[in-house]
Amino acid sequence: MKLDWLVGISMLAGTCTEAQECRLVVDVRDTGGQVEKDARGEVLMAAETLATKMFRGIDVDIRFRSASGRPKPVANSCGAPILVSINSGAGHSPVSKGAMAYAMPFAASGTVIHVFMDRVAGSNGVALTTILLAHVMVHEITHVIEKTGEHSPDGVMKAHWERADVEQMKCAPLQFAEKDVEQIHIALARYSTAALTE
Ligand SMILES: [Zn+2]
Numbered sequence: 001m002k003l004d005w006l007v008g009i010s011m012l013a014g015t016c017t018e019a020q021e022c023r024l025v026v027d028v029r030d031t032g033g034q035v036e037k038d039a040r041g042e043v044l045m046a047a048e049t050l051a052t053k054m055f056r057g058i059d060v061d062i063r064f065r066s067a068s069g070r071p072k073p074v075a076n077s078c079g080a081p082i083l084v085s086i087n088s089g090a091g092h093s094p095v096s097k098g099a100m101a102y103a104m105p106f107a108a109s110g111t112v113i114h115v116f117m118d119r120v121a122g123s124n125g126v127a128l129t130t131i132l133l134a135h136v137m138v139h140e141i142t143h144v145i146e147k148t149g150e151h152s153p154d155g156v157m158k159a160h161w162e163r164a165d166v167e168q169m170k171c172a173p174l175q176f177a178e179k180d181v182e183q184i185h186i187a188l189a190r191y192s193t194a195a196l197t198e
Helices: 002-019 037-056 117-121 126-146 163-171 178-197
Strands: 024-030 062-066 082-087 101-103 111-116
Touching: 024 037, 024 126, 037 062, 037 126, 082 126, 101 126, 111 117, 111 126, 117 126, 126 163, 126 178
Parallel strands: 024 062, 024 082, 082 111
Antiparallel strands: 101 111
């Protein structure tokens, strides 16, 4: 009986600690592209919902917003919002042929993530395009949070997803490696501390 009570207290304490972490804000600019116009907004919204769920699964509070108009500041934000541009194609971007997106983790400001919808959509249907878009955004946002281009051997931070990974995504989202979960929380804790000491 007493033991149960103690466990209850420690669980509560854990919840309180996590609640102090800052909220990650991501502003998404959709510049038009491959997915059919009607389906496009739906795909993006569903992908953002899935990406939010993936981050919430590791206790990261994230909020996606549309970059159109003038977004209001968010209380307890982890610094400036991360800017994501959803482009129709790679254009003259300096990336490899197969890359669906790239991030600039060390950029001090401006758009730090570019997604190429023609490569994400490929010949996939709406459902898989949505799942891939969510994973691509989570992967690149993680690079920006961690401020590194490092990859993990498995999961969402794997350098190249193979067929088996994509099949897995269709059933359940790819997981974060333990080291990524740790690094993400260390980085977010730094933002929270900075906000308190400034
Ligand atoms: Zn990567």
